[in-house]
Structures are given as C-alpha cells and as structure tokens.
Amino acid sequence: MTNCLNCHNNIVKEASFCSNCGAKVITERITLKRILSEVAETIFGWDNKYFYTLKSLIIRPHLVLEDYVKGVRKRYVHPFTYLIIGATLVLFTFTFFLDNFMEHLNEFNIKLAENYKNVGVKNLDLQGTDKIQGEILKYFNIVTLLLIPLYSLFTFIIYRKTFNYAEHLVFNAYIQGTGFIVALIFFYISLITHPLVYSITTFITLFLHAYIFGKLYRLSIGMSILKLLLFNVMFIAFIIILVTLIVLVSILIAYLNS
Template sequence: MNCKNCNTNLAVEQNYCFECGAKIIRNRLTLSNIFSEVKEHLFQYDNKLFQTFILLFKKPEAVINSYIDGTRKKYINVIQYFAISLTLIGIQVFLLNTFFEDVLFKDISFLNKFDNGVTNSSDFLKDQATIQQKVSNYQNIIYIITVPISAFATWAAHYLTNYRQFNFTEHIVINLYYSSQAIIVTALLNIIFLCVGANYYVISSLISFLTIVYYIYIFKRVIGAGFWQTLANMLVMFFIYAIISLILLSPIIINGIKEGIDAANKVKGA
C-alpha cells in the first residue's frame, strides 16, 4: 500500500504515513465522513486551529518562537493562519455590502455631535461612507501589503535598540501571526456587533486601540524585554512605520487633499 499523498510505501496496518504524516483514508467518500473531517479539523477544542488561537493570547511566544525554531506540526502554519484571517475579512466585507449596505452612512452621523460644521452635510456623510466602503473592499490587499512594511519597521526598531535575536524573515513570521490573530478577532467582533446593531465606527475605533495594546503585548512576550523597553521599541517602530507609509501614500494623500479643497470650495460657492 502506498501513501496517496507522497506515494511512500506503507505497511497495511499503518494509520499514518511516516514520511509526510498524512492520515491513511480507507473509507469511501461519503457526506458522513466529510462532516467528520470538518468537525475534526475545525470544531474540536484540541485541534491546531483552536490551540493556536488560544495560545496566541495566553502564551504567544510558545507559538511564534516554536515556529521560528522549527516546530511545524504542533500549531497551525503561519501562512494558513493568515489565509484563514483573510477569509474572515472577506466574509465581513460580503456581509457589510450585502446586508448592512446603509450602516456606514447611518453610523458616521454620530460625528455630528463633535462637529456642527461640515459633517452636517449629507453629501459629506455619503462621501465618507463611500470612502470607507471602498477601503473595506480592498482590506485583504491592504493587509497583505502592510505585513512586510510592519515587519521591516519592527526589525529596524529592534535592530536600532540592540534586540537583534530575530532576522527580517523571522519578523515577518511574528507580524503574520499578530496580523492573523488581530484580523480574526476584529472580523468576528465586527460581524457580531453589526448583527446586534452597534455603531460600526465606535466599535472599530475601540477594537483598533485594543489591537495596538495586543501588538505591544505580543512583542513583549516574544522578544522578552521589559515593559518600558518594549514600549520604547514599539514607539520607534511606529515612527518608522509612519515614515514609510507617508512615503508610499504621499501621492494618494496629495490627491486627497486637492479633492478635499475642491469639495470645500464647492460648498462655499453653493
């Protein structure tokens, strides 16, 4: 008998391939065993997905440092985890555009409490909601692009502060695990709060703040520095990240400023 995945010769009584680790499937494909496999891989507490998710909160260094040191079977692969997180973001965007199409326009009106000027304009609200909706449609691409940028920023910040135990590629792994965890939690919470009718912008702002706190927590545990040193490292990282982002986004920012000035002139002219 040969393994159906890697074609290694196996003994008849073997249940797993000693070469690739794949489970030997002997039963014919049915709906019953398909659902059993889904349950085994997704819904059991002790599977790798839930173990990875829980430990990235409790002991993120156990997952991230183990992966960097060569552990590949105990926790879910970092690329697979990132792909799962992007899938959840896709579901969030689909729900937002399909069932909550008016939520952005409705929720942004809370800004009227803080600004009695321009934000009272329904045209302004519609424009802001449209911009937010367009940004959400490209969130997957945005996350993919920002990971190497944030990885470079964290690598450079820790290099400058003499915490050089991880190279650039290893910083990509750290940022991928962080981004995946933050995206999964953000997407799940946004979906839940959208369903219960909570204000999208208020909840998103709160979640964004918590993800920054979690970012500091991740690096404190993984790098092993003290709180104040970790905070200093993160401040340097945010500065580097901001500089890179401004350089890359400067054409878009300049164009946006021009459009904003033109829109303001039209309002005054009206």
C-alpha cells in the same frame, strides 16, 4: 495484513495510518459528512491546529514564536497558512456583510448629523466619510497582506537583536493573523450594537503588537510603548514619503505630456 492504497506498503488491518507514507487508512464510502470532515481537517489540521495556534497566540504568544523559531512547529499551523485563513475569513465576512455594516453606519451618521443640526451646526455631510470607510474595509485584508513585508522590515530594524528578517516575517504573520480574528469579532459585534465599536480593532491590534513583541524581547511596559511609537512614526513617515513621490511623479508626467 493489507496494503496501503497510496504507497502499497504492507500495513496491519487495525492500523489507522500507513507507517510508510502516513496516509490515513480509509475503509468507509464517500459521504457528504466525510467530504466536509476532510475539508475541515485540511484547513484546520488533524488535531484542530488552527484553533490551538489561535488560543496559544492569545494566552502565551511569545512562547509560540519562540517555539517556532527553535523548530517546534508540528503542533502549530504554518504562520502564512494561519495568516491566509484569517484573511480568507475576513474576505468572506466583508463580502457578505459589508452592505449591512454600511447601512448601519449610514443610519448612525444621519442621526449624528441631525444632532449637530439641533445644536446649530449646519451642512454636516458625512457621506464622504462613509465612502472612505467602505473602501478601507473592502480592501482591508489585501492591503494588510501586502504590508506584512514592510511591517517586518520595521520590526526588524526597531527590535534588531536576536532574530533575523525572515523570523520577523513569521512573527508578523502570526500577529496579523490573530489581528484578523480580532477584527472579525468586533465587526460582528458592531453589526448588532454600534458601528463605532469596530474602530476599537485598531487599538487592540496595536496593543497586540506591543504586547507580543514586548513579551518576546522581555521589555518593560515603557519600552514596549516606546518601540510601538517608533513603529508608528516609521510607518507614517513611509506613507508621507510614498504620497509625496506619487504626487511628484504625477506632476512630472503631467508636465511631460503638456
């Protein structure tokens, strides 16, 4: 019999965890291997929860969402932890490899401009497009995280029945967290193949959205597509309204300062 170093509860020598506080019984010295192992356990869970959650969301996404709402949560990573891990991986990747991607994209645009020039199209300047794409990638994960509450409001309005707004926040966190991983995979593929491969990410994310909500609500393919179109219409309308308000406010401020 020995004592837990965290709560001082009596535990048997063969025990791996304290029965009172659940702390792991550690007897070995601190090593670099141990530190790295603890970091991995903290991020991904004791039983690789992150990878299990990712795999489950790909294979049977609707069951993961249904389980979480019902209270089956121990086997899955928390939805917002899952989302933040995905966003962090995207941030890390774009921080270190964005310049490589932009060089790859610039080379492609130069060749494209030369091809257009050969067939008689003059003064084709794609540098502006490069800059826009670079800025989009640079702030991709931040903007996406900020839009999760808006996405959730739209899906709550569109699908309405059964689940409340908070549950839709959970659904969209899981979906977007998976979308981040899809974006990473295609980003790396585009680095070694063709820069336009990355653009496929948008369509796959839309498919993921329609597929998961379709399975969750037991919708037909046609109804799933209709709901997705409605979601896109609402989002585009929001952007138009937001841009219009910004322009009107800018005009008003300029008028008042004149």
